[in-house]
Amino acid sequence: MRNKPAYAIGSVDSALLLATLLQQEGAMRVTDVADRLGVSVSTAHRLLGMLVYRDFAEQLPDRRYAPGPVLRPGAVPQASVTTLREVAVPHLRRLVDAVGETANVVLLAGADVRFVATVESRQVLRVGDRTGRTLPAHLASGGKALLAAMDDAGRAAVLAALDEADGARLERELRTVRRRGFALNDQATEAGLTAVGVAVPAAGGVEKAALSLAAPSVRYSRDRLPEWVAHLTEAAGAVARELGAA
Template sequence: MSDTLQSVQQALRILDSLQTRSELGITDVAKELGCAMSTAHRLISTLAEAGYVQRVTTGKKYRLGPAMLGANDASAIEHCIEKAQPHMESLRDVSGETVQLAVLHKASIRFVAGVESRNIMRVTSRVGTLMPANATASGKLLLSLRDEAELASLYADGLPAALTTAGTTSMERFVAEVRRVREQGFGQSINEVEPGVAALAVAVKRPKGRTLCALTVSGPSSRFGADERPGNPYGQTHLEELRAHADRISAELTF
């Protein structure tokens, strides 16, 4: 096997690992590949230069980069992550809950940045994870920007299996909910991803007004004051703070 082919295979193994693990350090990579630290560092550096991975702001580990995030404008996402970090930390401190950024990737969303709640009972960060858009607050928010013909095409084979009993496989109900999200300007998920977990999401917009990604806050539904009445706004304080912080992030984006 040529050295080039071996390097490509090793790089792909790193990217595969980051699909299921939110972060990897050089030591983690060397151990997983069974290679020298210098080789792991070279591979990570090469992937970082191409935008496939990026260094975590607060440490020496790496996560999936903008080139792997399914965004139409990788540079804009990377710029947004950088600008959003202090605002996400502020929102985490104000709400007490986990805060994340998500982008739409076909019929899924991928979390691209996150700040975990400090509470013992919390939603863990899912940076790098793909989740069905129709079940998540951020996914519903981002899908609400699509017209109904696009939704019909995206879900031509029907909605995926529900993750919990609170989810729906009815396209009619889903389209009705997307319409509500479009009218209300925020997405919500109650027990649809995991029982006992609630989330809210609003848009982060680029300077000309086009939505770039979704800012979401999530935690135990009991702390959101959530109930299961369809379309019922909940966690009003969380929603107000979420909108305020999304506006602050949007105001700092330059492209």
């Protein structure tokens, strides 16, 4: 039997318990959470807000809270994450030096992409660190680059939740991504943010990884797109080569 730590942090314990309840019991109202944890409604709301911020929970249209992407099936293998991060981060730094914008590496996790490493731009106005966050794969630039590289069956499984019209529209976009070799996210996941992503060739046991560059939309220019894509493609190839040699 495990004993409670002598110096337990109450707020951490409450957040972890809440995450467990959401995973095991499903969607809950704020008042339900307050009753289960024995806390005030305002405290329950703050705990849920933090879980949403870290993707352990998400708010449904009916205002209940459900398990978020981190708690849903589709987790990526820990060994793959560690290896990919170690190999990719130096290349992300070189991307930031070359382009001046924030660089990320993501892995496909179910229908989402999970950010496993970020190197931020040094500009004052910049896209921040996304490490640990998740985004729908069909909206994120890295996710779309990965979906475009998948076979029909694998892609259909990931996109099963989309309605027919959205699925058809995405398939048309993915054909363009396959032809060009890169994907664009122009404010689809966040207003004022534009990102470009390319898939990393599978190597060294690491599959379904992608690199992306993200910038404030006010600084994005189509004239710079060829430069971004060239640097991303070169970095993705270098990451794959090092993974294969590891």
